[in-house]
Amino acid sequence: MAKTILNGITWNHSRGISPLLAVSQRFSEIYPDVEFRWKKRTLQEFADYPIERLTEHYDLLIIDHPWVGCAAATGCVLPLDKYLSADFLQDQLNNSVGGSHESYNYGGHQWALAIDAATPVASYRADLLKKNDVQVPTTWNEVLDLARKGKVAVPAIPIDLLMNFYMFCIAHGKEPFANEEQVIDYSTGMKALETMRELYSLVDKDMFGHNPIAVAELMSMTDDYWYCPFAYGYSNYSRKGYARNVLHYTTTVNFTDGKPLRSTIGGTGLAISAFSQNKAAALVFVEMMLSACCQSTLYVETGGQPGHRAAWESDTANLLTNNYFKNVLPAMQNGYIRPRYNGYLHFQDHAGNPIQNYLKNGGDAFKVLNEINDMYRQSLVNKNSTVLI
Numbered sequence: 428m429a430k431t432i433l434n435g436i437t438w439n440h441s442r443g444i445s446p447l448l449a450v451s452q453r454f455s456e457i458y459p460d461v462e463f464r465w466k467k468r469t470l471q472e473f474a475d476y477p478i479e480r481l482t483e484h485y486d487l488l489i490i491d492h493p494w495v496g497c498a499a500a501t502g503c504v505l506p507l508d509k510y511l512s513a514d515f516l517q518d519q520l521n522n523s524v525g526g527s528h529e530s531y532n533y534g535g536h537q538w539a540l541a542i543d544a545a546t547p548v549a550s551y552r553a554d555l556l557k558k559n560d561v562q563v564p565t566t567w568n569e570v571l572d573l574a575r576k577g578k579v580a581v582p583a584i585p586i587d588l589l590m591n592f593y594m595f596c597i598a599h600g601k602e603p604f605a606n607e608e609q610v611i612d613y614s615t616g617m618k619a620l621e622t623m624r625e626l627y628s629l630v631d632k633d634m635f636g637h638n639p640i641a642v643a644e645l646m647s648m649t650d651d652y653w654y655c656p657f658a659y660g661y662s663n664y665s666r667k668g669y670a671r672n673v674l675h676y677t678t679t680v681n682f683t684d685g686k687p688l689r690s691t692i693g694g695t696g697l698a699i700s701a702f703s704q705n706k707a708a709a710l711v712f713v714e715m716m717l718s719a720c721c722q723s724t725l726y727v728e729t730g731g732q733p734g735h736r737a738a739w740e741s742d743t744a745n746l747l748t749n750n751y752f753k754n755v756l757p758a759m760q761n762g763y764i765r766p767r768y769n770g771y772l773h774f775q776d777h778a779g780n781p782i783q784n785y786l787k788n789g790g791d792a793f794k795v796l797n798e799i800n801d802m803y804r805q806s807l808v809n810k811n812s813t814v815l816i
Contacts, residue, residue: 539696541734585779
């Protein structure tokens with residue numbers, strides 16, 4: 428009897444590939460007639476190659492939630508609410524870590540399930556802070572003080588700067604994307620950019636080439652930096668033996684209003700291609716992968732960062748990761764969900780560039796806001812396009 432082959436595409440990091448391989452192996456032991464073939468891509472390749480084209484070649488896709496507007500417009504992945512039981516989906520919603528499950532729901536359909544959950548949080552080298560008699564920062568001013576000493580690392584590639592721009596708009600009192608004319612009003616936007624420039628003028632300019640993974644590697648593999656105020660968290664680096672030194676994670680600091688910075692949630696979702704010839708097997712796999720049992724045991728134990736709350740509350744998972752999940756959960760629960768309309772990804776791919784240029788080289792913040800607002804309005808052309816399901 429010929430085997431059923433499920434081809435999958437994911438991203439090239441231990442957090443993105445290792446748990447998929449482990450669960451797939453176990454699935455094939457339970458169902459010997461099913462074989463998996465996973466391919467890895469870099470984070471940049473995820474941005475550069477349209478996922479809707481990948482659905483023609485892969486049965487299972489790990490996606491970012493801002494893409495679901497495109498999914499709704501093209502119908503290239505399955506609306507899982509039409510294929511999975513209401514009880515299963517209700518369990519996913521009830522056990523969502525913050526807005527992770529909701530972020531994959533768009534236009535009345537569930538286009539993926541939150542296999543992985545993340546948001547920018549603070550990380551630090553506990554050994555170096557202790558050695559130098561420095562406390563973990565709890566306020567924005569303490570972050571700036573530590574940055575003046577040259578001990579702060581923070582990702583500053585365009586996409587991360589854009590996510591942080593959203594965070595600082597919220598910190599200054601307004602959520603972005605409140606209307607279809609501008610990302611944010613000029614008063615709030617100017618304050619957000621000025622706050623960001625205050626920090627990024629103090630850190631090493633090399634940070635403008637670093638993403639969250641590069642920062643975690645730098646902090647865990649060298650002793651040059653003691654603290655990062657916000658970067659998408661990776662529980663891998665909080666596990667003994669993964670890197671040379673363990674990183675500890677905690678929530679973002681309190682801003683000037685005494686409230687913690689509210690960061691922009693990330694994570695990934697598991698979707699099934701509408702073109703798959705093996706939908707039945709793929710659906711059974713999704714149910715196993717996203718179950719509370721799998722997420723809180725095999726998935727997290729093999730390097731995953733689960734989307735199911737059972738794993739985040741698991742004593743075993745927290746013991747394994749120096750309480751990563753317990754410490755980061757408040758930030759996840761408070762996370763901001765960015766837009767997901769069809770066309771948003773083009774805006775996201777480009778709007779961070781003028782922000783980075785401003786933070787690196789100076790210039791006119793008003794012009795930066797004009798530029799990103801122009802991009803925003805252009806991105807709305809296909810916002811309401813959709814297909815009939």
